Amino acid sequence: MSGMPLRGDRIHRYVNAFCPVCHEERPDRPLAEVQRLSGWLVERDDRIWLERGCRVHGLVRTMYDESPEILTYLEQWTAPTKRHEPDLRGNFKPVPAAYADGLPEMQTQHTCILLEDLLDHCNLKCPTCFAESSPARASVAPLEQVLASIDTRLSRENSRIDVLMLSGGEPTLYPWLTELLRAVANRPIVRVLINTNGLRVAQDDDLLDLLTEHRERVEVYLQYDGESAEASAYHRGADIRRFKDKAIERLSSRGIFTTLTMTAALGVNDDEIGKVVKRALDTPYVGGVTIQPVFGSGRTGAIDPLERLTHTGVLARLEEQTAGEVTWRDLTALPCSHPHCCSVGYLLRDDSGTWQSLTNLIGHDRLKQWLDLEPDLLANRIADDTIPEAMKQVVKNSLLDLLSEQSSLSHPSMASIWRDICTNCDIGIGTLTTLATGALPGQRRRLRALLGERILRVTVKPFMDMNTMIEERLTQCCVHVATVNSATSDHQCAPFCAVQAWAPLSASRLSTAVGLPLIEAT
Amino acid sequence: MSDPRLVEPDRAPAPTPYDPLRLCIFATIALLGWLLGPAALAFFAVLGIVGYTRARRAGLLRSRCLLGDTRNVLAYLGVLAGLGVAGLVWAVASDSLWVPWVRW
Ligand code: SF4
Ligand code: SF4
Numbered sequence: 001m002s003g004m005p006l007r008g009d010r011i012h013r014y015v016n017a018f019c020p021v022c023h024e025e026r027p028d029r030p031l032a033e034v035q036r037l038s039g040w041l042v043e044r045d046d047r048i049w050l051e052r053g054c055r056v057h058g059l060v061r062t063m064y065d066e067s068p069e070i071l072t073y074l075e076q077w078t079a080p081t082k083r084h085e086p087d088l089r090g091n092f093k094p095v096p097a098a099y100a101d102g103l104p105e106m107q108t109q110h111t112c113i114l115l116e117d118l119l120d121h122c123n124l125k126c127p128t129c130f131a132e133s134s135p136a137r138a139s140v141a142p143l144e145q146v147l148a149s150i151d152t153r154l155s156r157e158n159s160r161i162d163v164l165m166l167s168g169g170e171p172t173l174y175p176w177l178t179e180l181l182r183a184v185a186n187r188p189i190v191r192v193l194i195n196t197n198g199l200r201v202a203q204d205d206d207l208l209d210l211l212t213e214h215r216e217r218v219e220v221y222l223q224y225d226g227e228s229a230e231a232s233a234y235h236r237g238a239d240i241r242r243f244k245d246k247a248i249e250r251l252s253s254r255g256i257f258t259t260l261t262m263t264a265a266l267g268v269n270d271d272e273i274g275k276v277v278k279r280a281l282d283t284p285y286v287g288g289v290t291i292q293p294v295f296g297s298g299r300t301g302a303i304d305p306l307e308r309l310t311h312t313g314v315l316a317r318l319e320e321q322t323a324g325e326v327t328w329r330d331l332t333a334l335p336c337s338h339p340h341c342c343s344v345g346y347l348l349r350d351d352s353g354t355w356q357s358l359t360n361l362i363g364h365d366r367l368k369q370w371l372d373l374e375p376d377l378l379a380n381r382i383a384d385d386t387i388p389e390a391m392k393q394v395v396k397n398s399l400l401d402l403l404s405e406q407s408s409l410s411h412p413s414m415a416s417i418w419r420d421i422c423t424n425c426d427i428g429i430g431t432l433t434t435l436a437t438g439a440l441p442g443q444r445r446r447l448r449a450l451l452g453e454r455i456l457r458v459t460v461k462p463f464m465d466m467n468t469m470i471e472e473r474l475t476q477c478c479v480h481v482a483t484v485n486s487a488t489s490d491h492q493c494a495p496f497c498a499v500q501a502w503a504p505l506s507a508s509r510l511s512t513a514v515g516l517p518l519i520e521a522t
Numbered sequence: 523m524s525d526p527r528l529v530e531p532d533r534a535p536a537p538t539p540y541d542p543l544r545l546c547i548f549a550t551i552a553l554l555g556w557l558l559g560p561a562a563l564a565f566f567a568v569l570g571i572v573g574y575t576r577a578r579r580a581g582l583l584r585s586r587c588l589l590g591d592t593r594n595v596l597a598y599l600g601v602l603a604g605l606g607v608a609g610l611v612w613a614v615a616s617d618s619l620w621v622p623w624v625r626w
Contacts (some may be wrong), residue, residue: 004534007532008532021528059530305526306527377576
């Protein structure tokens with residue numbers, strides 16, 4: 001008797017997911033009516049598929065990730081998460097309904113990045129804008145509401161926010177940006193990121209002066225989709241490349257740390273990833289590149305749910321497009337969020353001018369050892385271990401900081417992080433070691449310049465839409481958008497991907513919930 | 523147009539019932555034996571001799587046949603072929619053709 005045949009695929013892991021077809025039929029359905037579905041990630045034909053069973057639509061299959069090999073590699077990099085304080089104690093409702101009352105009890109990560117949407121208004125109307133911003137959407141959050149939202153978060157985060165991201169709309173159009181940056185400087189907020197399309201940065205000298213004034217804590221996240229006119233037209237609705245070039249040039253000349261954020265889409269600019277990385281390597285003070293595969297929340301239509309650019313797809317394309325200068329093995333998953341949510345790698349230019357990655361210099365095994373990801377490995381090597389215990393602890397903490405969502409080159413603790421890493425790992429970057437270990441006045445400035453020229457942080461951030469949404473990533477999400485409770489008007493927050501995807505949560509974004517028309521606001 | 527995300531679960535193909543083909547083959551050989559008598563015996567025995575001679579040349583010294591050594595098998599098939607030929611001769615001589623019960 002032959003019995004049942006094999007399935008012919010391989011279950012990668014069991015997940016809870018949502019039905020994208022139900023979602024499209026009624027995107028604004030109340031959160032309590034959203035069904036959490038049983039599902040799995042499954043490996044078939046060298047792809048990872050997300051399959052879930054919907055009581056209306058049956059088995060629903062969408063593409064989740066392009067490379068099972070790289071996804072499995074990323075899953076090795078997990079580290080302990082941090083405690084959080086729920087916005088409402090006792091909120092044990094299921095996802096996504098729980099987020100109507102902010103971060104619930106069952107969240108497993110604190111807020112690494114707090115994202116404040118200052119306004120819905122924008123000077124562009126990008127076809128792929130997830131916030132659906134436009135010149136016509138003129139709602140602006142009053143300054144005191146933004147500060148109240150920040151203060152609420154500070155009160156839930158033990159009086160410290162690692163990263164505050166100002167977003168929108170276009171935050172450089174915020175009428176009280178100067179006042180906001182000043183108020184933020186007086187609060188225990190380590191770093192401020194400004195998410196901008198660069199149009200005003202390219203043209204407005206006052207804005208540039210303001211950013212320069214705050215450059216020790218402010219970093220610019222500049223939207224930059226590649227070098228082709230097509231990419232610009234597809235993502236931004238027009239060829240605005242000359243503004244981007246101008247913005248990069250102006251930021252770099254002022255020594256303002258900048259990260260190029262690229263929205264990448266299959267068949268549009270997925271072949272320009274290497275060029276964007278190259279541009280960042282070559283430009284002083286462009287300290288980071290973030291590549292975001294386009295996702296289907298907001299205005300973005302028509303992403304093929306069965307054939308799209310994904311996290312591992314971006315990683316897989318790096319090697320060929322950078323002529324081997326960067327490969328996927330130079331990145332690891334960001335250990336603080338879910339390993340599918342973000343990958344990160346540092347490139348360092350040594351004294352001979354060659355770019356090398358941190359993972360390459362330290363080695364995957366040693367890196368894991370220091371992150372304590374492999375206790376077994378550690379135990380096995382204890383005999384020939386030459387690193388003293390105290391020093392290991394120091395290096396481990398530095399690495400955890402470096403590989404976390406809060407890190408960037410403008411982080412004030414960067415100097416000590418690099419000092420620990422340089423002196424303890426012997427990564428052969430002489431000048432950096434000298435600078436990082438020195439304490440003479442003026443060295444801090446020189447270290448800053450050196451970091452700006454010789455270190456690049458590459459990250460890949462695949463946000464989820466309903467075709468890729470799984471619950472466990474929301475649960476461990478550390479990128480939280482400020483929202484306002486529709487019943488109590490209390491300030492709270494929710495995972496970025498959830499806010500973009502579910503209309504009732506989008507409507508509770510700060511700028512949408514408490515925003516006033518532009519004229520009234522000013 | 524139907525949504526390409528909506529898929530049918532893979533089902534196990536319905537099990538195919540056992541096909542007792544061999545039983546039919548046995549009956550057919552028996553029929554041939556009955557109809558053709560010694561001719562069938564001679565034909566299959568010669569076929570066997572040709573097959574086993576080739577196999578032996580190719581190095582097959584032992585067969586799964588109960589007789590073991592392939593020389594024994596060849597000898598046995600030789601006897602069968604002889605019997606078949608004898609039967610044919612008898613049939614022609616006694617004026618009963620291939621089919622013994624059909625008399626001219
Ligand atoms: S993507 Fe950014 S620049 Fe484009 S419309 Fe949206 S907010 Fe404005
Ligand atoms: S925002 Fe989305 S992709 Fe990023 S950590 Fe949160 S759940 Fe993951």
